[in-house]
Amino acid sequence: MLGSEKRDALVDALEPDHGDGFAPKGRSLTEDAMRRFRRNKAALVSVYVLGALILVSLIGPFFIPFGYEDPDWAAFRLPPDFASGHYFGTDQNGRDMLARTLYGTRVSLMVALVATLVSIVIGVTYGSIAGYLGGRTDAIMMRFVDIMYALPYILFVILLMVIFGRNVILLFIGIGAVEWLTMARIVRGQTLSLREREFIEAARAAGLKPFQIIRRHIAPNLVGPVVIFATLTVPEIIVTESFLSYLGFGVQEPLTSLGTLIAEGADVMEVMPWLLGFPAGFLITMLLTLAFIGDGLRDAFDPKDV
């Protein structure tokens, strides 16, 4: 503004948060959320614990002298024992439980990660298009989701297994293809409310095309709810996979997952409790930490609730 520029500058100078250098970077909402997240002790500890768990499951197997599928002929049904190097003991076939647990964790995480990614990609695209376009398109797209919902997913996965045979990749796809439905619903709901916001109208007034608006304005503003929901999806998928494995539809021997291990362990928990205890401990730790992280993220992205 004319004339008042000098005084405006003065006011700005009085505010010491103006950094030096040209055009200092501002704090984005995501950065703000991360700052709040870091203040949440339970969530932060969970991140470290989960990180450690992932790291161990990834690099641990390289340091263990036993493979996850090789029987140790000298040690069958060995309880946890430091002298022989089987820290978690061995199973009925003499396979090292530490190696198996770590491998199982790896597989479970993989399934969870891939299935979550699949559900995010499909769910966000589908939900935001349905939500933004609205009207008849929305009605048709969401009715399809409703129909998919109505199908019992276990049946759906079993059907896939029967047709294509047991296959880990298929398992990923099967679970992801079921999980995206909820994601699509959540994203659509968010998009509906975003669509009414003034900045979307401003983008329309600025001449953006519908798909540009979805990509530039809707999708980035979905980050919060999507991230939160994804952290809640991961444990759900781990549990689903465990459940399917328990039923015998999961990963195939000798490959293993936490669910399979727990299923096998449960059968013999009275005689060999270590077969159940260690995988169950890993699973519980993972689920708990993910729950804390999800909670922390929700508080961080939505500070009004705090």
Add this chain to the structure above:
Amino acid sequence: MSKMLLDVQDIRTEFWVSGNGLFQPKRKLCAVDDVSFSLREGETLGVVGESGCGKSTLGRSLLRLIEPTAGKVVWQGKDIAGLSPEEMRQKRRDMQMIFQDPIASLDPRMTIGDIIAEPLTVFEAGLSKVERRGRVLDVMDTVGLSGDMLNRYPHEFSGGQAQRIGIARAIITRPKLVVCDEPVSALDVSIQAQIINLLQELKRKFGLTMIFISHDLSIMRLISDRIMVLYLGRVVELADKADLFADPKHPYTRALLSAAPVPDPKTARARQRIVLRGDPPSPLNPPSGCAFRTRCPLAEARCATREQELTPVSEGHEIACEVVAETGPRLA
């Protein structure tokens, strides 16, 4: 006289509102009811009215952010109401909008540099990054924002600064028409004055044509050339600013003027207020005939039977009230 920029003929915008109960039929809500006016280049038209009178819907219907149901919007000699969405999108370069809630109209996840540059990415996609940044810095300077705020995010700004960002975005493509929808009503008095002065300055500098929507007649008095008073979706009075304030004719305009508070205790005490009885009727169920008759101090029997047409009472002064047109205004 300067060229005609916009000629609006009988524009009408209707919404369908779901009924009260589950099986109630949908009801029609006519938010903008056969509004006509024309706008010359460089002119500022004030649109004033109370909440629910359709003033914001009118602004959005002109830009086709809300699709009007009927009527013509002739823009530089061509009707844009019939354009395809793609053709209409191209026109947006020349017609921009400034919004009421300055913070909410900015995408919270984009830096303000990107927000301001957005219309450029659509209409001048060929610009290089450096050129685009130069244009953004130019326009930021014009609206009184310092260039070092380029990489900050909307939530770091106060309402007044955020509104400057909104204005910068609206004028970066050098539009011919800017629709301002209550651009200052969310701001504090001292900041409000800054934004009004900025808009006036832009109007002078770029010869902007503006449609200024507000509920506040005292702001209209500062910024408008002509004023249109809306009541329940219909124009009740349309006049040059000087005329309207010196000699308001329609009883509703007179009531609006006298109801507006004056920041001077002596005048406030001396003034005779026309206090309207009751609330504005629901637009879902408007009264027959003249919509204002339920609150009008001059209402007669005939007002209930005939819809009032906008008729000229003097040069450039039109009202939709045959009672006043015949007998002249009287105090109630």
Add this chain to the structure above:
Amino acid sequence: MTENIFKSENLTVRFDTPDGEVQAVSGLNLTIAPGETVAIVGESGSGKSQTFLSVMGLLAKNGKASGKAILEGRDLLTMRPRELDVYRGRDISMVFQDPMTGLNPSLKISRQLTETLEVHQGCTRQEADAKALAMLEAVGIPDPKSRFRMYPHELSGGMRQRVMIAMALLCEPKLLIADEPTTALDVTIQAQILELFAQLKDRFNTALVLITHDLGVVAGLADRVFVMYAGRVVEEAPVDDLFEDPKHPYTKALLASTPRIDTDLESLEPIPGRPPNLQRLPKGCAFAARCAFAEAQCREIKPALNPVADRRTCACLLVPTEERASA
């Protein structure tokens, strides 16, 4: 002056925020005589609302009030919540900007009105109903009998605000606090409500505190005006004096930046810059950075609120000393 019914001494309101402590109101002293209408004027963040929220014990959880707020000899700030409940609604009540926040959406108007009467005055249902109906009539609600049985959402904004006012006046409080009572309303409805306040003031002889940002509303209704900036009172004056001869540069600037409906202005004189961040208040006068008259001393010394003329005070180092002497 007659005996005051309300007096605050060094009233201070602080908020604990994640970014540190914020002092929203600093050392406020004000007095209100019976039947008087006092306006508190300020922009957002000036602390005008927080002042009386603290008096009502309605501060947000992270807020803390200190000092004294004395209603008829009793300090409201030191009262236990139970005790305060007795006074709230009976001797002191409040009308808010958004009438929906004060009304329970799931209760009929009748129940909301009679509840206060039954609690505070021990009325029977019939007595309470009769009184409440009479009050609805008094606040100008047409056909009160049928409105009595409605839910808040069935009423228009103006009607809701009338119900809120009726509710606040039911126990004939000595002090009525109206926090931006017309800001959410249309101009013609605002005129109705302001008129209603003027009538009720005479009829019930209630002292009224009008918290607003709108100088036009102040001019029409108030007897005395306090102007607040950044948590402090910068000027206090009878309403005519304030508009005729504002002393504090902020008051002057505020008046110059207010659009007028009654005269043609070429342009406004805005106040440059923006209100200071309450977390980083400058050492001297909070307004100095935006003040057209500021001198070097203004940035160093925080001005005290001094008497400058008959019944007038002002917190500015530059208001001439001879005027101070005459007080």
